[in-house]
Amino acid sequence: MTTSGAGHTAGEKNILHASLNRHRDAVLWKLDGLDDEQLRRPMTPSGTTLLGLVKHLASVEYGWLVETFGRAGEPLWFDPYKDEDMSVAPGETTEQIVAFYARARAAADRTIAELPLDAPGRPAWRDVSVSLRWTLVHMIEETARHAGHMDILRELIDGATGDHRPVTEA
Template identity: 45%
Template structure:
């Protein structure tokens, strides 16, 4: 009983956070969903592309249930990092569609297998796993990347949240400038306190 509950609980959380990732693309133009918005190139469409690979691989080959779409080998050095951004030839519909197909494949695997069903992850130090391990891993990774997506999404639309219904209210530029100035003053004041003194990094 507890195994069924745990599997369904994790699965439902995964279903919800997947939708969050696609919602982050809504209402944005092609340039904005693709362009790098951090110094390491983080971009919204690339995060979705990456997660489609994650689900395809972890709920596919790990359980000997390969995904229909071709995937680069996990140890292919030439492909390393290519799943984190979309080329000009990959459309939004293609990337999002692949992610949805990966969901369907994952959902079939999750439904078909018991939570203690064995799998094998050749790129992990301890490769022998259970479905439970993979559910937790993929849910954790998806949540992590949803957090990553919040940063560029916030830069673009000045709003955060998990869905349109739960998004923070839109504010004008004056509100955000005042808030940032308040936070900056607090940071500067803390840096002068003897108990807080330490290296200071300035972003420009």
């Protein structure tokens, strides 16, 4: 989904959603042109990989923007509470992880479209109530933070830099 220019003068929900989409798109752009080995290559002492960050972001989109608001997510094949969402197992494919992220985004987008910003939610893993507005801001922060990590990892892999896909002239 390309969001360049979207949301600059829209209502609050549309602005927040456009900001989230901009960072989501940057996450996917960081994968472009890399092979499977590069996407899985641990680039930090903790083992952080580009593909692991995508898996993590999919997991937190389901948690914060789907399950928190009482909507059904998909069954996970890993345990995010044991940080299994930050790593990619040998049997997991790039296509599987990217498709997982696409499904998480679509499910989250349905929540965003269907609920007002003041809709209450309650994450199962925390004893707190949150609004959709707070959750959108949180997901923008989370996605932007990890997109920044991905920018650094990508630069270490092949020297490519930039926080967002360049706009190409038609």
